[in-house]
Amino acid sequence: MGKKIYVPPIKSQGIKTKLVPWIKSVIPAPFNNTWIEPFMGTGVVAFNIVPKVTILCDTNPHLINFYKALQNKKVTPAIAKRFLQKEGELLLTKGEEHYYSIRERFNKEHNPLDFLFLNRSCFNGMIRFNRKGGFNVPFCRKPERFAQAYVTKIVNQLEYVFFLLQFNDFEFRCQDFNDTIALGKEGDIIYCDPPYIGRHTDYFNGWDDEKENELFHALNSTKASFILSTWHNNDYRKNDYIENLWAKFPILTRNHFYHVGGRVSNRNPMVEALITNYNAEPIEYEQERIEQLKLFEKIAEYKSEVLVE
Numbered sequence: 001m002g003k004k005i006y007v008p009p010i011k012s013q014g015i016k017t018k019l020v021p022w023i024k025s026v027i028p029a030p031f032n033n034t035w036i037e038p039f040m041g042t043g044v045v046a047f048n049i050v051p052k053v054t055i056l057c058d059t060n061p062h063l064i065n066f067y068k069a070l071q072n073k074k075v076t077p078a079i080a081k082r083f084l085q086k087e088g089e090l091l092l093t094k095g096e097e098h099y100y101s102i103r104e105r106f107n108k109e110h111n112p113l114d115f116l117f118l119n120r121s122c123f124n125g126m127i128r129f130n131r132k133g134g135f136n137v138p139f140c141r142k143p144e145r146f147a148q149a150y151v152t153k154i155v156n157q158l159e160y161v162f163f164l165l166q167f168n169d170f171e172f173r174c175q176d177f178n179d180t181i182a183l184g185k186e187g188d189i190i191y192c193d194p195p196y197i198g199r200h201t202d203y204f205n206g207w208d209d210e211k212e213n214e215l216f217h218a219l220n221s222t223k224a225s226f227i228l229s230t231w232h233n234n235d236y237r238k239n240d241y242i243e244n245l246w247a248k249f250p251i252l253t254r255n256h257f258y259h260v261g262g263r264v265s266n267r268n269p270m271v272e273a274l275i276t277n278y279n280a281e282p283i284e285y286e287q288e289r290i291e292q293l294k295l296f297e298k299i300a301e302y303k304s305e306v307l308v309e
């Protein structure tokens with residue numbers, strides 16, 4: 001059984017890489033309709049599930065622009081490799097001064113390659129924007145990290161998504177979750193991973209009581225099936241919205257270990273929850289490995305037809 005989880009080229013603090021198998025296991029089978037994500041973030045969930053038809057949305061325009069650029073081939077693995085090699089070498093010689101010059105350039109020009117470079121050289125792979133919408137994560141202080149092996153790793157991650165987007169029906173939209181949830185029809189699945197209430201907030205990640213209630217009303221009235229990721233509790237507190245708002249729906253829980261920041265106090269195990277509007281019975285997908293092999297065959301064929309280097 002194929003258990004490999006593909007890590008996308010963009011990182012973020014709320015990335016669900018470790019929860020993908022669990023999320024995948026609650027998808028009712030067979031599923032041939034549209035997979036909709038109002039809060040796509042890095043896209044890791046859909047990029048591993050690879051549904052027949054996928055609509056991925058987010059209010060952060062830089063995430064959407066990045067994946068649209070891969071889709072329309074403005075950014076290819078070869079272009080990204082050249083770019084990262086050039087900027088990585090400058091980072092090695094100039095150090096953090098170079099990081100901050102790219103950050104300034106990105107905040108003026110919004111180039112998707114600058115976004116990728118910053119995301120992979122900033123502190124902890126964070127995505128955070130100030131009140132004016134400017135990317136403001138500091139440098140990770142490890143210029144030596146950007147060596148050839150690191151560039152290869154990023155390009156491999158980018159290549160997987162690049163090919164995935166060439167062969168599958170993905171649509172990216174920059175819009176609010178209400179507009180995205182409104183697209184859901186009977187038989188579709190809406191996977192929701194909103195910013196966790198009471199946790200990190202920034203320009204594109206504001207989340208409060210009003211938003212959580214809005215989300216509840218939108219999901220409560222959808223004809224589609226939904227899967228909502230949220231936190232259940234940690235050692236210190238519980239998420240009161242589960243009892244007060246979501247209690248009428250089935251809830252599954254599981255432990256998850258978060259690495260946020262370097263401080264031990266930030267590394268508490270968090271009990272994760274999946275809330276659904278159907279009775280989810282987790283099952284493992286036997287089909288997975290076969291689908292992955294098919295994709296690799298297609299990629300090999302495609303690579304032999306076009307010159308990507």
Ligand SMILES: C[S@@+](CC[C@H](N)C(=O)[O-])C[C@H]1O[C@@H](n2cnc3c(N)ncnc32)[C@H](O)[C@@H]1O
Nearest residue numbers: 014015016039041042058059060176177193195
């Ligand atoms: C927890 S992250 C999603 C993480 C994603 N599942 C992953 O694994 O990478 C939440 C995302 O919601 C987006 N967001 C915040 N408020 C939003 C809103 N009102 N409508 C749509 N997206 C929003 C943020 O930009 C962020 O990318």
